[in-house]
Amino acid sequence: MSRVAKKPITLPKGVELKVADDSIAVKGPKGTLSVHALPGASVSVENGVVSVQVAEGAEDKFGGTVRALLANMVKGVSEGYERKLELVGVGYRASMAGKALNLSLGFSHPIVFNAPEGITLETPSQTEILIKGSDKQLVGEVAAKIRGYRPPEPYKGKGVRYAGEKITLKEAKKA
Structure with missing residues (x-):
């Protein structure tokens, strides 16, 4: 798995992350953003910490991409x-x-x-x-x-x- 994908994302206060089958939505004080889910990467939220896992046999690049997109979205809806x-x-x-x-x-x-x-x-x-x-x-x-x-x-x-x-x-x- 890529080094970027291994790093967890901590959600600041007032920021919610919802994972659906085909998209991931982040809601915060500055608005709501969503991105479509990439194949081979799964996202889980536990106690305000977001982690990205790459499925076996899938390409590593999607894990790092999903993690970077989510980190940018979390920062965007909290700080801008x-x-x-x-x-x-x-x-x-x-x-x-x-x-x-x-x-x-x-x-x-x-x-x-x-x-x-x-x-x-x-x-x-x-x-x-x-x-x-x-x-x-x-x-x-x-x-x-x-x-x-x-x-x-x-x-x-x-x-x-x-x-x-x-x-x-x-x-x-x-x-």
Whole structure:
């Protein structure tokens, strides 16, 4: 069995995990998440501790995957996930208009981004965007989609980047 699958998951207070035949659901203070059950891996809950077992003859990779997905779901419904984006460039701005995010990224028109269900967007300043949610995959997906509107370019570093992302700048052409 994989090393990841052997590690147990402790459920924090207020978090419930329910195992059905075809899916696993986690419910907590920040929402409810579910994932379909993978073949060959079985999940059991005893005294607030979740353990994953791999059936004999099944592939080990599913045990580690199920355990990682469950750990991410437990953390998501108890604490939540957050991703921060920075806008670098003259005139690049972000603002909220209701639930829609307005982005001015140097194009002739503003970009309006509507957040999917389960995601909250905030703009603490004009050059910062905070993406919050309980689903780790969805938070990352939304961050990547917003970054994709104007990824950092390699000569001046202008664009939308993740907080703390290091952009390696190329040297300009010499005359």
